Amino acid sequence: MNTDALRGHMDALLLSVLEHEPLHGYAIIEALQERSGGALTVPTGTVYPALRRLERVGHLDSEWATVGGRKRRTYRLTPAGRAALAGERSAWRAFTTAIGSVLEPHRTS
Numbered sequence: 433m434n435t436d437a438l439r440g441h442m443d444a445l446l447l448s449v450l451e452h453e454p455l456h457g458y459a460i461i462e463a464l465q466e467r468s469g470g471a472l473t474v475p476t477g478t479v480y481p482a483l484r485r486l487e488r489v490g491h492l493d494s495e496w497a498t499v500g501g502r503k504r505r506t507y508r509l510t511p512a513g514r515a516a517l518a519g520e521r522s523a524w525r526a527f528t529t530a531i532g533s534v535l536e537p538h539r540t541s
């Protein structure tokens with residue numbers, strides 16, 4: 433999937449992947465790919481700046497940890513990040529409902 437198609441949704445994707453457990457950057461990239469059935473291959477040059485930005489705004493905390501014998505920065509959701517994820521999910525449902533109504537106008541729910 434084209435990374436341009438993800439523009440505007442990256443925060444929600446990253447927050448969602450970190451909802452249940454802290455992960456380091458590469459594990460986040462792997463989780464995105466796994467959860468999407470291989471459809472999302474997001475480059476590190478997209479993920480790491482987004483993680484740093486989410487940390488700056490208070491949605492993530494990070495700490496250095498040794499994972500598999502390597503020192504890696506591990507990210508976790510903050511309470512503000514959980515609230516932001518809830519807002520992102522609500523906005524996503526509204527967006528998909530509106531777009532679905534246009535693309536499939538005769539489909540019944």
